[in-house]
Amino acid sequence: MPTTPQEAVDYVRKNKIEWIDLQFTDLPGRLQHVTIPAADFTEEEIKNGFGKLDGSSIKGFTTIYESDMVLFPVLESLVSLPWSPSVARVLTKVYWGGGKGRFERDPRYVAETAESVLSSEGYTSYYGPELEFFLFDRVDIDVKTPQQGTGYKITAREAPWNGNGGYIIRYKEGYYPAPPVDQLMDVRLDIVQTLTKHFGFVIEASHHEVATAGQGEIDFRFSTLVETADKLQTLKYVIRNVAAKYGLVPTFMPKPLYGDNGTGMHTHFSLWNKNGKNMMYDPSDEYAELSQTGRYIIGGILHHARSLSAIVSPTVNSYRRLIPGFEAPVYVAWSKGNRSAVIRVPSYYKGMEKAKRIEYRAPDPSTNPYLAFSAIAAAALDGIKKKIDPGNPVDTNIYHLTPEKRKELGIKELPRSLDEALDELESDNEFLKPIFNSSILETYIDLKRDESRTIQMYPHPIEIYYYLDV
Incomplete structure (x- = not known):
């Protein structure tokens, strides 16, 4: 290049x-x-x-x-x-x-500022986002005037309602089926080959995801903050253009389908010092080979998890994904392998310093990656500086705990709506100030308030079904 x-x-x-x-x-x-x-x-x-x-x-x-x-x-x-x-x-x-x-409101400038702040503290951060998406055959959107209502129809070759040639993927059974059940493998391979041959990507995995109707995931090699955000924007760009060649409609919308898994962007994060040491690794830790610094990082992210939601889960639709029962995080807790917690510590390998990291499961693909990765860095730094204790890990399915047990364990919930998340961001944003200037924070909150207010004014199609005869 x-x-x-x-x-x-x-x-x-x-x-x-x-x-x-x-x-x-x-x-x-x-x-x-x-x-x-x-x-x-x-x-x-x-x-x-x-x-x-x-x-x-x-x-x-x-x-x-x-x-x-x-x-x-x-x-x-x-x-x-x-x-x-x-x-x-x-x-x-x-x-x-x-x-x-x-x-100052260029999102890439915020990410560059984040890298500069991290460097001044003696750190380099690395990010590995797992980008999920859907590939639909067709989406018909019927948007009339607000008074006449709106509607949509999704056509997808793998879906039970549109199954092509007898091969369908049932709801929540899309994880790893081999072709010909997986009917979009060739499209994903075209995407990853385009990324590797023309855009310099190193691809680590490409596969079908849990949902029906063409949900997929592409993972690329982790990198530094700005470079990873650049690559994520490039990945979306390539997915859209290659999909268009096949007449497909890609979407990074967090929850386009009722009754099936939504689309997340689980983000792996690690912090290294200038001497090339992984600050999150401690081989003597019996639980997860996680250092005290790593625990402070988790503590910082958990402490600010509710306000972070406004940045990493930034759309009204994001909160249709963040509900129990669909492998999306709802509860502010951490664990070694527990996917019901908002942070888990992957433990595929033992004794491997380069692999020690956390997986923050709240982000979804509708986020601005420059802002999301910068906000994660800010929360991690705040955790280190203030030595924020994350509490004990929770190694049980949090969805199955009673409200009383969750309260006993001190487990809070993520916001249930964009407005609630914005309320949290307005009251908890000092930790962002070393990286985010006040101009971008104020403008961002204003934009998102307006977005939420506008969408709330439209009756949802399903409301007609439930309430027409009240």
């Missing part, structure tokens, strides 16, 4: 690129882009940035009277697109126009 303006220009010339797609991420987490002629992608323009962005038209960015913004390419991300070889995409950093410096 290019690292200097000269190498970038040479890459464009060598690969006969005609167009450069400048990409960036808005505050909610959606990838945005503007395309320029390759002839304008010169060394001088790369150094000066590309004044091509009207920030007032981007969610969470800026107002109409201060809208001129400049995009600076992240040259290491420059790559020609396999589905459109005359086009090269490049991720960018967002700056204010007029030489006023970095735009």
Whole structure:
């Protein structure tokens, strides 16, 4: 990958690129882009940035009277697109126009700040998100005026209601079935081959997930904070474009189907010092080879879990996933292997320092990864600095505990709605302040309040079924 303006220009010339797609991420987490002629992608323009962005038209960015913004390419991300070889995409950093410096509400800037804060404390963090998603054959959305109502219909070849050729996947029985029951293996392989051959990914696994109707998962090799967030945005981008080639509709919506598992993004996290030591590993710990620092990290995340929810589970739909019975976390607790807890300590191997990490199970794919990974880092640092004790691990199915027993064990619940999570974020955000500036926090909360308020005004189709005759 290019690292200097000269190498970038040479890459464009060598690969006969005609167009450069400048990409960036808005505050909610959606990838945005503007395309320029390759002839304008010169060394001088790369150094000066590309004044091509009207920030007032981007969610969470800026107002109409201060809208001129400049995009600076992240040259290491420059790559020609396999589905459109005359086009090269490049991720960018967002700056204010007029030489006023970095735009403080650029999500990537927050992630860069997080890495800088971690480095100043002597740490490097690593992230390994497990991205789940659905591949539907068709989604028909009927959106009329609010007064006329809304509706949708999902068509999926594997689903019991649309089974193709007799092969179906029953509800909650989609984990690892071999083809031809798994009818989307070839599509997932096309996705991972595109990622490895063209985008430099190292893929660790690709498989069908628990739900019917085309739920899958792709896991790539862990990396540092900003790089992992960049890769996650790239992964979503590639999934969407490869799926489009097959006429499929991908979605990263946390809960598109009733009665089956939702879509999560379990995120593995570890913290290392400058000497290359895993700060979370202690071979003398009998429970999970977890160090005291590792326990403080867990303590910090658990202590702030309810406010973190507003960032890592950031949509109204997220809270339809976070319910008992579908392998999604509901309770604020930790354990070694217990998937009903919001944090577990994977223990596949013994005596392996590089493998020691935690798995934070609350995030879902609707999150902005730059913000999510930064918030996790902030909570972990707060746990270390304040030596927050996570309490005892809970090695039982928390779903089966009585409310009285959960209270006795001090097990709290995650928020049950986006509004509740935003309430928590408004009252518990000091731990984020070293990384998140007040401007981005205020704007983010305002955006999400408006999103929640708007959705609450629409009657849900199932409400007609339940309440039409009241």
